[in-house]
Amino acid sequence: METTLPLPFLVSVAVPPGLNGIKEGLNREEVSCLGCVFFEITPGPLEKILRFLKRHNTEFQPFFDVTRLDSKDDVITLLDGGARKVFVEPEQLSEFAEFGSRVAPVVSGSNASQLASATEHGLLITDFDQTKCEVAQFIEEAKSKKITPLFIKPVAGTDLEHFIDIAAQCNAIPILPSTGLTSKEGQQEGKLPVSKILAKSWKSDRQDGLIPTVVCDENGVALGLVYSSEESVGEALKTQTGVYQSRKRGLWYKGATSGDTQELIRISMDCDNDALKFVVKQTGRFCHLEQSGCFGDLKGIPKLEQTLLSRKQSAPAGSYTARLFSDEKLLRAKIMEEAEELCDAKTPQDVAFEAADLIYFALTKAVSAGVTLADIEKSLDAKSWKVKRRTGDAKGKWAEKEGIKTATNGSTPAPLTTEAAKEPTPERITMRRYDMSQVGAAELDAALKRPSQKSSETIMNIIKPIIDDVRKNGDKAVLSYTHKFEKATSLTSPVLRAPFPQELMQLPGETIKAIDVSFENIRKFHAAQKEKPLQVETMPGVVCSRFSRPIEAVGLYVPGGTAVLPSTALMLGVPAMVAGCHNIVIASPPRADGSITPEIVYVAHKVGAESIVLAGGAQAVAAMAYGTESVSKVDKILGPGNQFVTAAKMYVSNDTNAGVSIDMPAGPSEVLVIADKDANPAFLASDLLSQAEHGVDSQVVLIAIDLNEDQLQAIEDEVHKQAMALPRVEIVRGSIAHSITVLVKTVEEAMKISNQYAPEHLILQLKDAEKVVDLVMNAGSVFIGGWTPESVGDYSAGVNHSLPTYGYAKQYSGVNLASFVKHITSSNLTAQGLRNVGEAVMQLAKVEELEAHRRAVEIRLEHMNR
Ligand SMILES: NC(=O)c1ccc[n+]([C@@H]2O[C@H](COP(=O)([O-])OP(=O)(O)OC[C@H]3O[C@@H](n4cnc5c(N)ncnc54)[C@H](O)[C@@H]3O)[C@@H](O)[C@H]2O)c1
Ligand SMILES: N[C@H](CO)Cc1c[nH]c[nH+]1
């Protein structure tokens, strides 16, 4: 695969991580407008570079000098990450023969004889020093050898303008240091404006020297033809907008009067340097007539995208597309239905018809998620550069459905991909085994460590500015984060107030029934937790009491990132209602179309919530902790969430200005299952997987008591088989990767490990499960016996599923009625009571030298004796 450079030169920058921080020269946006970057890699871990490539690979084409890397694998990793071309030492070239023209040699110095090292893949000459070399001879030699592409990179301090001339004479592509360039014409001395390099490179056949410029939208659809000058290109780069040269009116800032402005995405030049192309993001239309571009209106897929975007902004009443945007399940069903119809289509007409339908629904999904057609094309392009090929096997359940063999059972070679968490591989999904008769406690501890979380410092650095922003800018800040994280750009208010409109809680009868049944069970169990006021006469005439009062305003966080969890709304809302909390505020991230899941609205309605905050993450926590123009401030925030939510809760609870408390640290779900030989392998596997499917950061543990190899094998087979049939198989694969099976001999041994681990959920699938409960010291919630799957606790049994994770079950309880009340104590003494206890009080006050305390008793006793 050969690359065509978008411009007749390449910009070189520091290693990628430095790119974001370039202070001088071109910044990232400007570099990306030019389409190519040349990186010299210094040895060190590649992760940063790969992360950078992943983020920006679709913005520009990366070229790398990898001569300083020692590992062939690293070079392949870069190629797989999207490097268009890498330059290696000439003697290494044969090692990379399979990658064709994407690997070319480098020679150093300006000695023309080194041109002999050229290959058909091109050549890079570094440290090209025009003062030392015989430039004329070099030019002749280069021309005669017809090496293309020939890249030349100057030594430091070279006069760039002169260097560009030399490159042009020998048809070489100059690699120019970004620090020597500027897009801000006339503003930075000693730097060469990019517009000047371009103007030097283009060949205009017009008397006025202007260059024809084709303007295209992001999908490559031509919008019109205009002209550019060195000045207009300079302005375009400086302002990152569409600026051209009108033949009659001089500089033309597109949209300055009409409002139909353009964001500049990319500038490129055609193959013989006599036309420019501007790729822009067009607002409104390009043409002065009632059509999107000068060649007419959009057609086909770009037109469909335009229609979908406008429906997303405002749809006419009864619009089917609008219905799809607001009903995730309907859209999902339609995509599946159309995919099947396409598979079944036979004639070319039917295939075209069904493919069109599928594209319509697929693009609706994309637009609803804030993804553009250009994003999809970029993703396609990026994939085409990968060198590690996937097997292309169908996922487990699809393969099984169609009776397809995978690479493991067929003869296709094993996949090279390393993206295990994303791409389904046919590898067996299994938990590592630890046999306690062979491993020590330290090794087990290490294996049972919860999946590493980002350091609290990193998370704090992310959430602190969000919290500060919400405190300062209220609703505006909350909305801006919702637009950013949830892509709900159409949302204009962060709050939905009760009474909630009926149309926002339209649900199928069976869902209403399920919520109602669960609601009632949770209500019963939590209502039974109400405590009677307590009264004790500690001494004659000394009466101590304790009574509870509801916390007035509570904020309930219902997660919505990886899965929507209306059940969490029940688990928090019902006890809040039972406790009598006056103000119940529910917060949950909205869907991309700005709406909230109808199940959550229905629960909010049932528990009498005053409002729903349509936000997630730290912004939702901050809004409830401090209050905003429209979000009510609360006294306590409860509910599970990801690391950002948990850190934000911790932060606001430590801020005395907020005056807010929290429940506990409830993070990624986890389960520990203890099983003996009576346990059913299929039941066990289903319980393990039900928590593994929550997220890749979930962990599940099986402690197997005295099982033989066949019994263990049967459980492992079930785990793999059931996992492969799950829609969230790739999440499961991620969580199972850090999950383990521990082999022990006795129940006591198993319970010791479990109490040390302090799991959020503990499942006892044992013969005498009930008896073993006595041995449980640390756990969030216990599920007893083979007929009690953990999921009954997640939804409907009545117990609460908002539980401490990460080992915090050692010191915290899960959410319960007490989480929503304060306990207040009172003392009530008679005169005799004070006589009885007074002496002790006065003596202790004396020890503490707090005389006023002592006198408060003494004065009363004196009064009695008068
Ligand atoms: N322990 C329990 O009782 C319990 C119960 C239910 C769910 N859970 C757990 O709760 C968690 C829910 O997490 P989730 O992610 O699905 O939903 P979430 O609602 O907790 O988090 C989503 C929010 O995270 C924020 N966010 C995401 N990326 C960010 C970034 N890079 N910077 C700043 N903010 C960012 C966004 O604001 C987004 O709205 C899961 O781990 C699940 O297992 C635990
Ligand atoms: N198991 C999760 C944490 O305890 C709760 C949950 C919600 N929905 C399904 N499961």
Ligand SMILES: [Zn+2]
């Ligand atoms: Zn669950």
